[in-house]
Amino acid sequence: MSGTYVGMPSFPDAAHRATRDKQLRANLTRATHTIRDKRARAVAELEDWEGLRQAGKAIKDETLAHLDDYLLQLEAKVTEAGGIVHWARDADEANRIVTELIRATGQTEVVKVKSMATQEIGLNEHLAAEGISAYETDLAELIVQLGDDLPSHILVPAIHKNRTEIRDIFNRAMGHWGRPAPEGLTDTPADLAEAARLHLREKFLRAKVAVSGANFMVAETGTLVVLESEGNGRMCLTLPETLISVVGIEKIVPTWRDLEVFLQLLPRSSTAERMNPYTTTWTGVRDGDGPKQFHLVLLDNGRTQTLADEVGRQALRCIRCSACLNVCPVYERAGGHAYGSAYPGPIGAILTPQLRGIATDLDRSLPYASSLCGACFEACPVAIDIPEVLVHLRAKVTEDAKEHGGHRLERTAMRAATYAMTHPAAYRTAEAAAVRARKLIPKKVPFGAGKAWTETRDLPELPPQTFRQWWKETHR
Amino acid sequence: MSPTPQSPPPNSAAPTAREEILARIRRSTSGHARPAAEVDAVSRDYLTAHVHDGLIDLLAENLADYRAKVHRCTRAEIPGVVAKLLSEQGDRSVAVPDGLPEAWLEELRAPEAGVTLVPDSAALTATDLDAVDAVVSGCALAIAETGTIVLDAGPGQGRRMLTLVPDHHICVVRCPEQVVASVPQAMPLLDPGRPQTWIAGPSATSDIELDRVEGVHGPRRLDVILIEGEAG
Ligand code: SF4
Numbered sequence: 265m266s267g268t269y270v271g272m273p274s275f276p277d278a279a280h281r282a283t284r285d286k287q288l289r290a291n292l293t294r295a296t297h298t299i300r301d302k303r304a305r306a307v308a309e310l311e312d313w314e315g316l317r318q319a320g321k322a323i324k325d326e327t328l329a330h331l332d333d334y335l336l337q338l339e340a341k342v343t344e345a346g347g348i349v350h351w352a353r354d355a356d357e358a359n360r361i362v363t364e365l366i367r368a369t370g371q372t373e374v375v376k377v378k379s380m381a382t383q384e385i386g387l388n389e390h391l392a393a394e395g396i397s398a399y400e401t402d403l404a405e406l407i408v409q410l411g412d413d414l415p416s417h418i419l420v421p422a423i424h425k426n427r428t429e430i431r432d433i434f435n436r437a438m439g440h441w442g443r444p445a446p447e448g449l450t451d452t453p454a455d456l457a458e459a460a461r462l463h464l465r466e467k468f469l470r471a472k473v474a475v476s477g478a479n480f481m482v483a484e485t486g487t488l489v490v491l492e493s494e495g496n497g498r499m500c501l502t503l504p505e506t507l508i509s510v511v512g513i514e515k516i517v518p519t520w521r522d523l524e525v526f527l528q529l530l531p532r533s534s535t536a537e538r539m540n541p542y543t544t545t546w547t548g549v550r551d552g553d554g555p556k557q558f559h560l561v562l563l564d565n566g567r568t569q570t571l572a573d574e575v576g577r578q579a580l581r582c583i584r585c586s587a588c589l590n591v592c593p594v595y596e597r598a599g600g601h602a603y604g605s606a607y608p609g610p611i612g613a614i615l616t617p618q619l620r621g622i623a624t625d626l627d628r629s630l631p632y633a634s635s636l637c638g639a640c641f642e643a644c645p646v647a648i649d650i651p652e653v654l655v656h657l658r659a660k661v662t663e664d665a666k667e668h669g670g671h672r673l674e675r676t677a678m679r680a681a682t683y684a685m686t687h688p689a690a691y692r693t694a695e696a697a698a699v700r701a702r703k704l705i706p707k708k709v710p711f712g713a714g715k716a717w718t719e720t721r722d723l724p725e726l727p728p729q730t731f732r733q734w735w736k737e738t739h740r
Numbered sequence: 741m742s743p744t745p746q747s748p749p750p751n752s753a754a755p756t757a758r759e760e761i762l763a764r765i766r767r768s769t770s771g772h773a774r775p776a777a778e779v780d781a782v783s784r785d786y787l788t789a790h791v792h793d794g795l796i797d798l799l800a801e802n803l804a805d806y807r808a809k810v811h812r813c814t815r816a817e818i819p820g821v822v823a824k825l826l827s828e829q830g831d832r833s834v835a836v837p838d839g840l841p842e843a844w845l846e847e848l849r850a851p852e853a854g855v856t857l858v859p860d861s862a863a864l865t866a867t868d869l870d871a872v873d874a875v876v877s878g879c880a881l882a883i884a885e886t887g888t889i890v891l892d893a894g895p896g897q898g899r900r901m902l903t904l905v906p907d908h909h910i911c912v913v914r915c916p917e918q919v920v921a922s923v924p925q926a927m928p929l930l931d932p933g934r935p936q937t938w939i940a941g942p943s944a945t946s947d948i949e950l951d952r953v954e955g956v957h958g959p960r961r962l963d964v965i966l967i968e969g970e971a972g
Contacts, residue, residue, distance in 0.1 A: 310787075312785075335762070345933070351758040420946070457956050464957065494944070495957035502900040528923055539886035542958065544937055544938075553893055554935055568768050572767070572768035
């Protein structure tokens with residue numbers, strides 16, 4: 265039903281088209297700025313934010329350094345608690361496992377909790393081809409699915425649609441999937457949410473099988489954790505008889521206690537809330553409460569290959585909060601679709617080419633989808649040095665290109681970026697200069713790799729101050 | 741480990757997905773220039789709490805900030821408050837988890853209250869609950885800094901679906917004994933073996949132009965009763 269990322273144009277082409285779409289840009293600008301400002305306030309509430317951030321980073325690094333041990337511990341604990349663990353080397357294998365698990369229940373319909381991992385492997389499309397309907401139950405995912413569209417943001421996947429567009433989608437498509445939109449549906453958010461509630465409740469009450477991802481898995485106890493707002497997650501995780509969770513192997517934390525760090529970092533970074541409305545945790549199955557069968561599918565799909573790269577592996581610390589998207593001037597202009605994978609924005613620019621490799625033009629272009637302004641690194645709650653990884657991946661692309669005849673832009677960009685990144689003072693000056701110059705030179709980034717990148721592209725707007733300035737001003 | 745559907749036949753020499761993924765991890769993490777020992781030790785120099793006084797006021801404030809409706813009363817006043825909150829919404833039926841203190845629903849037991857009590861039981865399905873207007877529950881604990889209530893299926897809380905499907909949730913917090921300051925203080929008190937639901941305000945979405953709308957799927961109204969005063 266929903267579209268596919270395969271065969272999409274490379275980032276520059278897609279971004280070029282997206283920047284000309286006024287509606288898309290207006291929606292995105294409003295969204296990213298709203299979330300960004302709220303988030304800054306939520307973070308400023310915690311005076312130990314930097315300590316939490318460093319702890320989050322260290323916990324994830326520890327996990328990655330001993331990932332095999334933690335996975336085995338998790339497997340033992342989940343099994344002990346009555347769950348069944350499966351391992352999937354790649355997307356095909358994961359899709360096959362899930363399909364067979366659903367088949368074994370005799371069902372042809374499943375409800376789904378929003379999950380990046382299942383988007384990454386194209387599960388919905390695979391299930392559709394196998395005659396199984398997968399219903400997205402997150403409101404935004406529902407909008408995307410009904411609109412036969414693709415998500416464009418990690419947190420608010422339908423952010424590129426405005427209310428009128430959403431009403432039209434509901435009127436047009438709800439009837440094909442179940443309960444039609446009510447007569448005379450207006451485009452107020454409350455009315456639209458009510459239509460979604462009625463449409464989906466019918467599905468929740470009927471569903472025998474649910475598919476989810478997870479935000480965290482605790483090795484020590486075998487506990488899975490899902491954070492959400494709407495309650496659709498609780499519905500899917502609690503009501504059906506069978507629950508199948510597809511989770512990337514990097515989503516582990518060693519101990520139950522470690523959650524104290526991430527349950528503070530994630531909501532504030534993501535939705536700028538002190539805590540998201542609902543968090544569900546479960547350990548295996550529990551008599552008389554929740555699903556009778558629980559399957560955990562542990563997904564590799566390029567993660568072990570990413571782990572092998574000492575610089576790039578830090579991308580596996582990502583907790584999918586989307587803070588880096590909301591501060592990224594390139595994302596704001598280009599929109600999420602331009603990145604051509606389930607992971608948009610700065611994290612997508614470093615994660616996707618590592619998970620998939622750099623065989624295609626799109627994947628080779630992703631490390632250049634950045635002005636290297638550094639805002640993403642500053643915003644990241646697990647301190648992923650995204651600019652460092654971008655530069656590192658550009659080097660890889662250049663290496664690769666040399667073997668295939670070379671590429672001028674990539675070489676130029678590479679040299680400039682390397683200079684900036686190895687001269688921190690120069691980098692900071694350039695960054696500040698870029699912000700100061702934003703009114704004067706709106707079409708070019710006057711430094712480093714950004715200059716090379718914008719030579720052939722329109723310049724995204726820069727934030728009014730650098731994160732460093734903001735941090736200094738708000739943390740005196 | 742349990743067999744995956746595509747496991748190779750028993751005498752095949754091909755490695756299983758599990759073996760192969762573990763082997764890939766070992767290859768990827770061994771022989772690194774940055775040895776595991778150099779990975780930053782996890783330093784826990786963050787705060788275990790950001791506030792120390794006035795926890796109940798803060799809890800009330802943060803709950804209200806997330807659009808839960810907060811009511812403060814003494815133990816003796818609970819039956820009246822519960823009855824009033826139900827009648828305000830026009831609720832005619834209310835789900836009752838095992839182990840809920842009898843006294844809390846005292847006023848509803850009178851026939852003239854016009855409310856049907858639906859005791860939880862394994863036979864009660866989600867569809868049955870869909871026809872129930874409200875639920876009254878206790879909780880495991882509440883976190884003041886974040887305005888969060890944690891349910892862990894303990895006495896007076898019931899199965900997870902009980903506090904999910906009815907549209908109106910009334911949750912009672914015993915103060916101060918069930919109130920902690922922060923998430924780090926809550927974790928050691930919670931048993932990961934029990935299924936947990938953390939609730940911060942009613943169901944909400946901001947998916948449409950970031951306008952916040954309450955109640956897409958969970959209960960649209962969350963009333964939290966903070967009871968204070970002598971234990972009993
Ligand atoms: S890279 Fe960091 S900021 Fe971006 S989504 Fe991941 S955790 Fe959040």
